[in-house]
Amino acid sequence: MLFPKTLDYYQIQLTVMLESERYGEAMALLRFLLQAQGQEERHYEEWRSLLEWLEAAFPEAALNAEIERDAAEEEQALEEDDMARSLVRSKVQEDADYPDKLLRKVMGEPLSENTVLALEQLSYLEGNVIDRKLMNWLEEENVHPLLQFRTLQTLRRRGAQGMIRLKRGLENPLVEIESVPLKNEDFPQQINLVMERVAEQAEVHEPTLYYFAQELWGQFIMAMYGGAEYRKLLEGEDDVLDIWAGALHQMVSESLNGTRQEEETRAMYGITDTMRFRFEGAYRSLRTFANSSLLEK
Numbered sequence: 001m002l003f004p005k006t007l008d009y010y011q012i013q014l015t016v017m018l019e020s021e022r023y024g025e026a027m028a029l030l031r032f033l034l035q036a037q038g039q040e041e042r043h044y045e046e047w048r049s050l051l052e053w054l055e056a057a058f059p060e061a062a063l064n065a066e067i068e069r070d071a072a073e074e075e076q077a078l079e080e081d082d083m084a085r086s087l088v089r090s091k092v093q094e095d096a097d098y099p100d101k102l103l104r105k106v107m108g109e110p111l112s113e114n115t116v117l118a119l120e121q122l123s124y125l126e127g128n129v130i131d132r133k134l135m136n137w138l139e140e141e142n143v144h145p146l147l148q149f150r151t152l153q154t155l156r157r158r159g160a161q162g163m164i165r166l167k168r169g170l171e172n173p174l175v176e177i178e179s180v181p182l183k184n185e186d187f188p189q190q191i192n193l194v195m196e197r198v199a200e201q202a203e204v205h206e207p208t209l210y211y212f213a214q215e216l217w218g219q220f221i222m223a224m225y226g227g228a229e230y231r232k233l234l235e236g237e238d239d240v241l242d243i244w245a246g247a248l249h250q251m252v253s254e255s256l257n258g259t260r261q262e263e264e265t266r267a268m269y270g271i272t273d274t275m276r277f278r279f280e281g282a283y284r285s286l287r288t289f290a291n292s293s294l295l296e297k
Helices: 004-019 024-036 039-055 061-075 080-094 096-109 115-121 127-139 145-157 189-205 208-223 228-235 238-257 264-267 272-294
Strands: 164-165 175-178
Touching: 004 024, 004 115, 004 228, 024 039, 024 061, 024 127, 039 061, 080 115, 096 115, 096 189, 096 228, 096 272, 127 145, 127 164, 145 208, 189 208, 189 228, 189 238, 208 238, 238 264, 238 272
Parallel strands: none
Antiparallel strands: 164 175
């Protein structure tokens, strides 16, 4: 679904493409818009008519656009995993100590792009020894929550199974490796419903807020995965989702604008006085995570 201001943006882009005679790009955008759901029927009729006219008036551009689209899809469909696996295996053939070097990087260095890359490479290597070392590390060491989650994803990609008890501050959550989400869409519905609530309010009150909120929420959910707060969120009703959405909105808005307008935020999300204590708890959790992430960087 496209929100009104997002739709306006695409309409402006479409006009610019037509005025600059970028007909192939305009056709591609029209096809994208026709796939969007939840729009008024008159929009679909306008887009469909314009696309048909462009395809008839500029057949060469239509053909080029189709070729480019097919090429992009073909390139995207390449077996990237096989290519990456071959690359990693070739490095192992050159250096038998390469797997241990990757493990040392993951376990001995702070969370960074390099440690995440090392985990990705480990996912292509075979051997139960790697699984045992990664699992023992998570169970015995206080690993940064984001690195914990990335390691769990690596274990799942490697085909590891079973339960693992993480060492995380005052709690030791028990998680099932086979259930660890590999993509955003894999998370339970409640996680995405929080962002939907933020998107609805941000569209009206502060459009730029949504993009920052999305980034923070994605990182926060990975860091709290499997813990008590995560489980409460999944078990919660609409009021719990409202509380987290409001706290996320408040946190990001305060960071962007430097002002705290808690009452206005609570009113947006229907957070009553009886819910205020839980709202402040959710806000503190987000604030603590954000501050710890900054310190890590």
